[in-house]
Amino acid sequence: MDVRAALSAQAIQAALDGKTKPPGSLGRIEGLAAQVAALQGTPAPRVESCRLLIFAADHGMAALSAFPQEVTRQMVGNFLAGGAAASVFARAVGAEVTVVDAGVAGEPLEAEGLVSRRIGAGTADAREGPAMSADQVREALEAGRALGAGVRADAAAFGEMGIGNTASAALVAAKLLGRPVGPLVGRGTGLDDAGLARKRAALEGAAGRCPDRMGAVDALREYGGFEIAMMAGAMLGAARARRVVLVDGFIAGAAAASALDLDPGCREAMVFCHRSAEAGHGALLEGLGAEPLLDLALRLGEGTGALLAFPLVRAAAAMLAEMASFEDAGVSAGPPAG
Ligand SMILES: Cc1cc2ncn([C@H]3O[C@H](COP(=O)(O)O)[C@@H](O)[C@H]3O)c2cc1C
Numbered sequence: 001m002d003v004r005a006a007l008s009a010q011a012i013q014a015a016l017d018g019k020t021k022p023p024g025s026l027g028r029i030e031g032l033a034a035q036v037a038a039l040q041g042t043p044a045p046r047v048e049s050c051r052l053l054i055f056a057a058d059h060g061m062a063a064l065s066a067f068p069q070e071v072t073r074q075m076v077g078n079f080l081a082g083g084a085a086a087s088v089f090a091r092a093v094g095a096e097v098t099v100v101d102a103g104v105a106g107e108p109l110e111a112e113g114l115v116s117r118r119i120g121a122g123t124a125d126a127r128e129g130p131a132m133s134a135d136q137v138r139e140a141l142e143a144g145r146a147l148g149a150g151v152r153a154d155a156a157a158f159g160e161m162g163i164g165n166t167a168s169a170a171l172v173a174a175k176l177l178g179r180p181v182g183p184l185v186g187r188g189t190g191l192d193d194a195g196l197a198r199k200r201a202a203l204e205g206a207a208g209r210c211p212d213r214m215g216a217v218d219a220l221r222e223y224g225g226f227e228i229a230m231m232a233g234a235m236l237g238a239a240r241a242r243r244v245v246l247v248d249g250f251i252a253g254a255a256a257a258s259a260l261d262l263d264p265g266c267r268e269a270m271v272f273c274h275r276s277a278e279a280g281h282g283a284l285l286e287g288l289g290a291e292p293l294l295d296l297a298l299r300l301g302e303g304t305g306a307l308l309a310f311p312l313v314r315a316a317a318a319m320l321a322e323m324a325s326f327e328d329a330g331v332s333a334g335p336p337a338g
């Protein structure tokens with residue numbers, strides 16, 4: 001930590017301790033407020049607006065899902081029509097939504113409001129060989145970076161849609177953490193025990209093609225999805241633009257792990273919003289040293305958990321910006337914090 005950062009962390013702590021409350025009594029909301037203050041470089045931070053970017057793409061491993069591949073395309077229509085869970089939560093918390101076609105299978109989607117950044121018509125089957133080319137990884141990261149950098153809202157939330165993407169996310173996460181894929185494999189959209197055993201065996205086979213530990217570009221090339229790679233790029237772009245980066249569940253977590261591997265500095269922008277019920281998410285969070293805000297047994301993706309956490313982040317920033325100090329309010333302070 002450089003001296004300026006140390007001083008500013010101290011100044012932020014002093015501002016928090018000067019508020020009309022026993023020191024530390026707002027628990028983790030105080031840490032959240034301090035994070036946002038440091039990110040924005042002000043003791044009066046603001047997180048009033050939020051934009052959710054939903055990245056959609058298809059996977060060569062879609063057969064490992066409990067649902068058919070065409071659901072990805074159909075859900076893009078549902079997002080655009082405002083009928084998905086993420087659409088409803090976005091309205092409920094006052095967030096805007098952008099839907100991005102990162103590579104849905106079949107003919108290019110054409111719909112009003114859809115942002116087209118297609119890298120291909122779905123990835124290749126990672127059980128057999130690389131999911132995409134190195135050029136496609138770069139293209140996806142770059143397209144994402146530009147989209148993330150272009151977010152004008154104070155907070156950027158990240159969601160995804162892609163049948164089969166819990167398989168892809170498990171492999172990417174395993175290689176980034178240098179861990180066996182088995183414990184990261186989960187039921188996704190709701191596999192039964194036989195489906196789960198089949199998925200685990202398939203992913204263990206796929207993982208065996210490559211070294212145990214890989215960097216983000218290699219892991220994304222071998223096992224990624226276009227939406228996961230583009231989301232990783234978008235997280236980097238938004239973090240560099242000093243937006244709060246709201247990380248959703250397991251799949252967004254794999255994208256976040258990729259972004260962190262490419263630039264550990266983007267950590268200061270990231271808020272891990274919830275612990276998904278998907279089996280591997282606990283291990284991924286632990287591997288990243290992240291303690292999420294919420295634990296609601298969600299297992300949907302789309303950015304739903306990120307949207308639910310947004311009001312907490314908004315309230316944390318407002319607390320630091322608006323709460324009276326002991327001095328302002330004429331309230332007697334207790335003993336010095338420490
Ligand atoms: C109707 C429907 C809406 C969804 N919204 C998100 N997902 C979630 O489920 C998928 C991942 O699970 P798996 O790897 O098992 O396919 C992703 O598309 C994810 O966003 C959905 C899944 C379905 C079926």
Ligand SMILES: O=C(O)c1cccnc1
Nearest residue numbers: 249250251276299300301
């Ligand atoms: O946590 C997630 O992102 C998730 C879990 C299950 C299915 N789809 C997404």
